[in-house]
Amino acid sequence: MSSATPIAPAGRQALSVLFASTFAFTVCFAIWTMFSVLGVPLKTQLALNETQFGLLIATPVLTGSLVRVPLGMLTDRFGGRPVFFLVLLACVPPLYLMAYATTYVQFLVLALFVGLAGGTFSVGTPYVAHWFAPQRRGFAMGIFGAGNSGSALNMFVAPLIIGAFGWAMLPKAYAALMLGTAVLFWLFSHSNPAHRVSGAVTVRQQLQVLKDPRVWRYCQYYSVVFGGYVALALWITQYYVAEYGFDLTLAAFLAMVFSLPGGVLRALGGWFSDRFGAYTVTWWVMWVCWVCFFILSYPQTQMTIQTLSGPVSVHIGLNATLFTALLFVVGVAMAIGKASVFKFISDDYAENMGAVSGVVGLAGGLGGFVLPILFGVLLDITGVYSSAFMLLYGAVCVSLVFMHYSYRAAPRAGTELMEGS
Secondary structure, eight states: OOSSOOOOOSSHHHHHHHHHHHHHHHHHHHHHTTHHHHHHHHHHHHTOOHHHHHHHHHHHHHHHHHTHHHHHHHHHHHOHHHHHHHHHHHTHHHHHHHTTOOSHHHHHHHHHHHGGGGGGHHHHHHHHHTTSOHHHHHHHHHHHHGGGGHHHHHHHHHHHHHHHHOTTHHHHHHHHHHHHHHHHHHHHOOOOGGGSOOTTSOHHHHHGGGGSHHHHHHHHHHHHHTHHHHHHHHHHHHHHHHHHOOOHHHHHHHHHHHHHHHHHTHHHHHHHHHHHOHHHHHHHHHHHHHHHHHHHTOOOEEEEEEETTEEEEEEEOOOHHHHHHHHHHHHHHHHHHHHHHHHHHHHHOTTSHHHHHHHHHHHHHHHHHHHHHHHHHHHHHHOOTTHHHHHHHHHHHHHHHHHHHHSSSOOTTOOOOOOOO
């Protein structure tokens, strides 16, 4: 550990670091979720079933999740600037090569390497947090986390590029974008050696914090609010195409209604968490998601009711407008929840944020990897598209029960209470 809690000045360098990191993370997130749009034409070209499609769109999420712990620890040791920069550069070659892939296996392998972009979250979170005083870290991390809106950027840009030039142009364009982002990030970011963990601290000592049960609670919360967000961001374009018969451009545009607030409003979640406390905010986020997923879970249903006048057919189901409105509410709730979970971490682990945020980010990323695959498996088994929301509804139910029994009572100021015996 460092000898003192690093508190950087909220001056020009801090703001430059914040905005350079947020811009870079936005681009990384767009590329991390590129298969949410790119996967639709590839599904037709490669004749994939729903499970194969789910695996394809989720593969980058797997890599981005697994590298979060080592990248977080490297950030603690060497600082965020060099680690972030090298990850940006490492994503350029596989992106460019993807334009020349022809088989399903080739796409999966390249997607694994492109997934490195998702690991930048566990680099940028401690990197940004150390530049701000504790009372402002929730808001600063919320602004950085708003880079999740990169998924909305992808849904806006990718259909235009694919429609104009074909799908092969998209990875080439993203490779050029990533290279330019790396250069801009290096020019406008800064380093502060005081933010690094002491070289005398071993990897084993950094990981000692994982024995703390609070870390695993935060993993569970984040697997819902972030893992669920990533899974839906990857899945929802295809959902609109299949369930409502929309074309790719309209489907991706409507998917932005979920993805955009799910990213940009994360800063609002940081502000709420600074003001009302991480526990209170997370608790209400789970309840909002629970209600919305219950309604979204109901499948399109056609019933025949026998009446005195004869049989009457009744249709029950969500139209596209109501479906999109509920998704918007879920996106807002998840944006706030993603920030509130990391407010927990910044409060409790200010000197070891890299390792802890890496583990929590890993849990969230694994949720984003596993859920799309399960969405595909459930769809292949049941043939019901809303089965994806049934699964998410069950996950939120578990989260609410877990939160309730992990605390004696919900603290009004947001400070965690000790666990009961």
